[in-house]
Amino acid sequence: MNIDYSKELPIVQGRLSLGELEDLIAKPMSEKPTPKYYIALAITLTLLMIGATSLGFTFYYGTGVWGNNQPVGWAFDIVNFVFCVGIGHAGTLISAILFLLRQKWRTAIARFAEAMTIFAVMCAGIFPAVHTGRPWLDGWLLPYPNQHGLWVNFTSPLLWDVFAVSTYFTVSAVFWYIGLIPDFAVMRDRTTGKVKKFLYSLFSLGWRHSHRNWQHYEKSYVILAGFATPLVLSVHTIVSFDFAVSIIPGWHTTIFPPYFVAGAIFSGFAMVVTVLVFVRKVFDLENIITIDHLEKMNKVILATGMMVGYAYAMEFFIAWYSGVQFETFVFINRAFGPYAWAYWIMVSCNVIFPQFFWFKKLRRSIPVMMVIVIFVNVGMWFERFVITVTSLHRDFLPSSWGYYVPTIFDFGILIGSFGLFFTLVLLFVKAMPVVAISEIKAVADGAQPTHHGGDH
Amino acid sequence: MERNTKLHGLVALFDTPDQIIHAAEKVSHSGYKDFDIHTPYPVHGMDDAMKLKPSKLGYVTLVFGLSGAAFALLLMWWTMVVDYPMNIGGKPFFSLPAFIPVTFELTVLFATLATVIGMITFFFRFPDNKHPLHDTPYMQQVSRDKYGVFIGASDPKFNAKEVRALFESLGGKQISEIMEFEKTWQDAFNPKFIGILVTTVILVSGGTYFTLNKLLYITPFNWMEHQFRGVPQEKSDFFADSRMMREPVAGSVARGHMPYEFKDSVAQPADPLENPLVNSAEVFRLGQKKYLTFCSPCHGNYGDGDSRLNQQFPNPPSLHTAKLREWKDGNIYHVITNGQNVMPSYSHQMTVKERWAVVSYIRALQKAKNASETEIEQFRKENTSNGN
Numbered sequence: 001m002n003i004d005y006s007k008e009l010p011i012v013q014g015r016l017s018l019g020e021l022e023d024l025i026a027k028p029m030s031e032k033p034t035p036k037y038y039i040a041l042a043i044t045l046t047l048l049m050i051g052a053t054s055l056g057f058t059f060y061y062g063t064g065v066w067g068n069n070q071p072v073g074w075a076f077d078i079v080n081f082v083f084c085v086g087i088g089h090a091g092t093l094i095s096a097i098l099f100l101l102r103q104k105w106r107t108a109i110a111r112f113a114e115a116m117t118i119f120a121v122m123c124a125g126i127f128p129a130v131h132t133g134r135p136w137l138d139g140w141l142l143p144y145p146n147q148h149g150l151w152v153n154f155t156s157p158l159l160w161d162v163f164a165v166s167t168y169f170t171v172s173a174v175f176w177y178i179g180l181i182p183d184f185a186v187m188r189d190r191t192t193g194k195v196k197k198f199l200y201s202l203f204s205l206g207w208r209h210s211h212r213n214w215q216h217y218e219k220s221y222v223i224l225a226g227f228a229t230p231l232v233l234s235v236h237t238i239v240s241f242d243f244a245v246s247i248i249p250g251w252h253t254t255i256f257p258p259y260f261v262a263g264a265i266f267s268g269f270a271m272v273v274t275v276l277v278f279v280r281k282v283f284d285l286e287n288i289i290t291i292d293h294l295e296k297m298n299k300v301i302l303a304t305g306m307m308v309g310y311a312y313a314m315e316f317f318i319a320w321y322s323g324v325q326f327e328t329f330v331f332i333n334r335a336f337g338p339y340a341w342a343y344w345i346m347v348s349c350n351v352i353f354p355q356f357f358w359f360k361k362l363r364r365s366i367p368v369m370m371v372i373v374i375f376v377n378v379g380m381w382f383e384r385f386v387i388t389v390t391s392l393h394r395d396f397l398p399s400s401w402g403y404y405v406p407t408i409f410d411f412g413i414l415i416g417s418f419g420l421f422f423t424l425v426l427l428f429v430k431a432m433p434v435v436a437i438s439e440i441k442a443v444a445d446g447a448q449p450t451h452h453g454g455d456h
Numbered sequence: 457m458e459r460n461t462k463l464h465g466l467v468a469l470f471d472t473p474d475q476i477i478h479a480a481e482k483v484s485h486s487g488y489k490d491f492d493i494h495t496p497y498p499v500h501g502m503d504d505a506m507k508l509k510p511s512k513l514g515y516v517t518l519v520f521g522l523s524g525a526a527f528a529l530l531l532m533w534w535t536m537v538v539d540y541p542m543n544i545g546g547k548p549f550f551s552l553p554a555f556i557p558v559t560f561e562l563t564v565l566f567a568t569l570a571t572v573i574g575m576i577t578f579f580f581r582f583p584d585n586k587h588p589l590h591d592t593p594y595m596q597q598v599s600r601d602k603y604g605v606f607i608g609a610s611d612p613k614f615n616a617k618e619v620r621a622l623f624e625s626l627g628g629k630q631i632s633e634i635m636e637f638e639k640t641w642q643d644a645f646n647p648k649f650i651g652i653l654v655t656t657v658i659l660v661s662g663g664t665y666f667t668l669n670k671l672l673y674i675t676p677f678n679w680m681e682h683q684f685r686g687v688p689q690e691k692s693d694f695f696a697d698s699r700m701m702r703e704p705v706a707g708s709v710a711r712g713h714m715p716y717e718f719k720d721s722v723a724q725p726a727d728p729l730e731n732p733l734v735n736s737a738e739v740f741r742l743g744q745k746k747y748l749t750f751c752s753p754c755h756g757n758y759g760d761g762d763s764r765l766n767q768q769f770p771n772p773p774s775l776h777t778a779k780l781r782e783w784k785d786g787n788i789y790h791v792i793t794n795g796q797n798v799m800p801s802y803s804h805q806m807t808v809k810e811r812w813a814v815v816s817y818i819r820a821l822q823k824a825k826n827a828s829e830t831e832i833e834q835f836r837k838e839n840t841s842n843g844n
Contacts (some may be wrong), residue, residue, distance in 0.1 A: 018496065018601035060677055139672045151535035155544060155554035163561040171568045178572060186496070189599035194617065205576060206584035209598050211480075211506060214498040216579045227564050234564075238557050374837050397797040411477035439599075449473040449501055 011443045014287035018441045021288070025435045026190055028283050033430060036282075044422040051416005054409045055130065063133055065409045072392045072404035077131040077244070079384040080414055082260075083267065084124035084421075085165065085239055086380065089115025089232050089347055090268020092172060095179075096228035099221070103235045104443045105296060108289050111436040112279065113272050114176045119424040120271075123417040128161070130413075160286040165239040171231055175224045178217075181207050182438040211440075236260045243387065250330040250391030253318070259311035266304035266350070268378035269297050272372040275425060277370055279434060288435055291364055298363045301376060305354035308383070312347065330391055338403055339390045346386050349379025464588040465490075465608040468618045468628025469597055473499050476603035479626045480505035483605060488624065490608035494589075495596040516574040517567045528559040565763045588634050596628075606634075636785040654707055716793050716803065722782025728786020744815025746810045748803055751818075759821045775824050776819055788815045 012021065033041075051448035067073045091113035098106035129135050141162045143152045179330050191197050207213070240260035243251035273294060280289040287384055319331040334343045353375045362368045394401045428434075441447055470476045476493060483491050484507045493502060503510075536542065551580075578584045589595050589606070598604040605628065607619050616633075619740040623631045642649060662833065675681070686692060692700040733739050748757065756762040759775030766772075776793040780788070792811045795801040802811065827835075 022600055062677075134675070136674060136676055137672060139667070143531065144668075149540070151540050153542065153544075154532045154536055154558055155551055157557075160557040160561075163558050167565045169560040171564060174568055174572050182497075186599050189596040201590075202583075204585075204626075205580075205582040206587055206590065207582070208587060208589055208595065209494045209496060211493040211495060211498070211502050213580050214495070215503055215508055216511045216513050216575050217497050219513045220571055221577050223514065223517050224568055227568050230560075231564050234557070234560055238687050241557070252512070439498045442499075447473065447497065449499060451475045 006038060010445055011107060011290075012288055012445065013290050016287060016444070018444060020357070020445065021440055021444060022186065022437055023095040024284065024288065024291060025433050025437050025440070026187065028430055029187065029433070030191070037426070037430070041423065041426050044419050047415050047419025048423050049419070050412050051414075051419050054412025054416060055126075057409055058130060058413070059135065063131065063404060065407060066408055067404055067406040069402070069404075071395065071400050071402050072389055074388050074392060075404055076406055077127040079381065079388050080417055081124050081127040082239055082384045082388075083381050084120045084127070084238065084417060085168075086264035086267045087271045088117040088120035088124065088168075088172070088268065089236060089261070089264035090272050091115070091120075091267055092168075092175075092228050092232040093268065094272070095175065096225040096232065099225045100229060101180065105293055107439045107443050108293055108435055109272065109276060109297075111176075111179060111350070112276065112434050112441070113268075114172065114179065115428050115432075116268075116272060116275065116421075116425070117172045118169065118176060119266075119421050119428075121165065121172065122424070123421050125165065125169070126413075126417060126420075128158075134365060143219070156243045160238045160240060164235045166198070168235045171224070171228060176226055178220060178224065178441070179436055180432060181205060182209065182217075183433045183436060185209065185432070186437050198453075218278050233261055233313075236264045243391075248391050248395055249324070249326040250334070250387070253315065255311055255314055257320070260313075262307035262311065263305050263380060263383060265406075266301060266308055267377060269301050270376035270380070271296050273369060273373045274377065277366060283429065283434065287436065288440060291366075294366075294369060295360075295363050298357045298369055298372075301373065302354050302357040302407065305350055306377070309347075309351035312351065325440075326396060330394070333394055334386060334390045337390070337394065339386065339393070342382050342386050347384040349375040350383060353379075457829060458638040459588075460638045462636040463609045463616065464634045464636045465606050465610075465614075466616060466623065466631065467589075467592075467594045467604055467606045467634055468623035468631045469628070470605070470626075472604045473603060475504050475511050476605065477501055479605050479623075479628065482593065482626055483607065483622070487613055488607050488611050490611035492606045492608075492615070494595075494604040494606065496598060496601060496603075499603070511579075512576055513571060513579065517571045520570030520574075521563050521567030524563040527566070528562035529555065532558060538798050586637060588636050591633075592634060594630070594632065594634070623792060714808070718790060718794070720794065721790075722794075724787050724790060728784050728790060731785040731789070731812050731815055733809070733816055735816060739813050739816050740820055742810060743813035743815070743820075746806055747812050750805055751814065754799070758825070759818060772799075776822055781822050781826070783821070785812075785815050788818060806838075 016024065066076065067262060068077070091110075094106050094113040095110040095117075099110070132138055132141075140146075141152065143154075152162075171223075181204055184200050185207035188197060188200035188204050217347070237257035237260065240256035244253055244256040252254050276289055276294065277346060280286050316331050316335075319327045331359060332342075353372050356362045356368065389404050393404055469480075470479055473495075476495060476499060480493050484505065491506075493499075493506060495502070502508075508834060522545055533550055541549045543549075557564070594604055594606075604628075605623070607614060608661045609616075669722065686694075686700040688701040690700045691698055704710075707794070751759075752763065754761075754763055754765055754769075754772035755775055756772075761772045761774035789811055791799065792806070792814060793801060793803045806814065
């Protein structure tokens with residue numbers, strides 16, 4: 001347990017050769033699924049069906065089956081949306097920002113985190129799409145010339161959301177696919193099955209590992225990372241504008257954009273750790289996704305957790321310092337009003353529990369980190385709940401105060417979104433390399449020439 | 457696919473990154489242009505060893521990123537300022553701060569998509585699954601953990617023996633020849649090809665038409681719009697007379713439309729109605745206005761029966777006859793409401809109040825025509841004392 005942090009740790013442990021690395025990562029794709037895999041898939045598909053049924057009821061009877069009503073017109077739908085988009089942000093952070101910061105350890109987890117980004121954004125997209133009430137008319141969200149002679153309102157934060165989330169999804173998917181092309185080529189040259197060979201050839205586009213291609217490829221990777229970095233910050237900033245541009249006390253705050261971005265990274269890393277702990281165990285990837293990686297992610301969780309804690313404190317301070325009566329009331333009401341239980345779940349999960357990560361032993365202990373990251377996931381869901389519901393349920397007019405209670409359909413759709421997310425994760429780990437094969441080869445020991453130096 | 461006997465190039469494999477860097481330096485130094493290095497991952501320092509120029513991919517990104525920004529701003533300016541301006545709290549139609557998010561997103565979208573599509577199509581010439589290097593043991597090994605060098609037969613300096621010797625001197629292993637694939641030309645009028653083309657055209661155009669014109673207007677559940685209720689002017693399956701709009705209950709009186717008691721009675725009622733209006737300047741002004749509009753064309757401006765219609769029509773009577781002056785207000789009202797002889801009813805042109813005001817005005821006209829000297833004197837006195 002004594003690690004010398006002054007030296008860079010080897011990214012791949014266990015002195016694996018390049019071929020062994022490839023065999024290890026490609027193994028899940030060449031083997032038949034085990035009964036355990038089917039059991040896991042059955043569970044996630046059940047959750048997915050619960051969500052599909054709830055959505056069916058919502059389509060059939062309208063959004064009236066939800067608990068939303070005046071004064072809480074936004075509830076689970078927007079809470080889940082922000083939560084899911086937030087989870088997605090860890091993927092882009094790992095793949096783009098850590099890439100630009102030359103954090104080589106990101107290589108082992110980047111592919112998986114990017115996949116989670118895409119799946120999380122898919123889940124997120126469901127909620128606003130359904131909350132429009134008539135989801136079959138969601139095409140009207142896009143500005144296209146139409147017979148109504150109407151255009152969308154480009155000054156509305158909700159429209160910015162349409163652009164931000166769809167751009168984010170497209171760019172993440174493209175970024176992910178670009179990373180996958182050399183790996184598809186690897187799989188194409190490994191596989192023996194005819195159908196698999198055809199599919200991998202199709203998706204590899206005929207990649208030949210030529211350095212004349214690698215040169216442009218690396219350039220494009222830097223460019224995409226350079227765009228994805230401000231993009232990921234912009235997306236959660238715009239999501240926070242959904243709230244901050246309104247005039248509801250508790251929402252109308254300039255701290256929201258950085259606060260939301262920090263929260264997104266916090267919850268996203270927690271989700272990545274939650275899933276990776278299982279994946280590295282189930283697929284024997286402990287030497288590639290090492291405990292050092294998990295420790296580094298736990299450090300990020302600790303840091304962003306404290307940023308979020310700072311934002312909580314600063315909101316209270318500004319509420320008092322501004323002297324605005326309504327603002328002050330909202331925050332006192334959050335901590336001591338009818339939704340105090342939600343507020344204190346949020347504070348304890350997000351601010352108090354991550355403090356255990358100050359201790360190296362706890363940071364490197366799988367059971368401890370498992371408990372803490374699950375608490376963080378819960379806490380971050382409650383953060384969005386607190387922001388949305390407590391601000392709405394008591395605003396300017398005491399005569400229209402209310403108390404929001406979700407219905408079974410609200411929970412059903414939430415469960416369904418988890419079902420969709422984990423189903424996609426399970427399909428992904430069986431169909432594509434969970435770790436970027438060509439990237440992990442490049443950072444293995446002895447993979448780069450000695451006399452040219454590895455400091456490029 | 458079959459390979460023919462035409463040589464595409466020679467390949468050799470190396471075991472370590474140091475060896476391949478050395479090999480790349482030597483091959484590029486020997487003056488070969490059509491050569492390539494194949495490595496399972498990008499090897500650092502290879503650009504210099506192969507003497508490659510820096511990638512020009514960034515220019516594609518720059519051009520398309522700027523286009524995205526310009527497109528976004530133009531689109532928002534045209535829609536929000538020109539085509540459909542919306543006044544939002546008096547703010548300017550072109551409100552740049554609110555346009556920044558969409559501009560940024562479209563810049564990123566255009567730039568990244570153009571970079572990737574441009575790289576794959578123009579820089580890589582992909583998709584290319586029919587390259588001679590595919591499906592060779594060479595490709596399978598560089599895909600895994602070996603480092604390969606390739607010199608193409610199309611290079612002007614290419615000489616199979618020299619190249620083989622060069623590879624051997626560098627320590628290359630598994631030196632082998634790569635043969636071209638047998639080219640199979642596809643006829644442009646191949647029925648299969650035309651079939652695919654036509655199918656694609658039909659699917660794309662039909663899909664677009666269906667999406668924009670049908671799919672977006674399909675309402676799976678529409679009972680928020682169409683409810684079980686009657687719409688006036690529509691056919692009803694519920695009522696016997698098939699009319700959705702019902703008639704009022706017999707004897708109903710619409711607001712402000714109290715029926716006239718002596719309607720259609722030609723003879724004067726025995727006990728006519730009383731004028732409900734109290735004389736005032738306002739009543740007289742209303743009466744004057746309506747009298748000049750509806751009555752004066754026949755009866756004359758002062759009720760003398762001397763209008764332009766005289767001699768062209770049965771002469772309208774004067775309103776200053778003894779009979780008229782002795783009539784009660786109700787009698788005059790009855791004639792206005794029901795008409796008399798050739799005079800039609802004015803109940804549709806004038807409200808009840810207006811008809812009574814006309815009666816009051818006629819009374820004032822009668823008074824003015826037949827006032828005694830003392831009354832005129834009195835009137836003058838009152839008016840001068842009021843300062844008029």
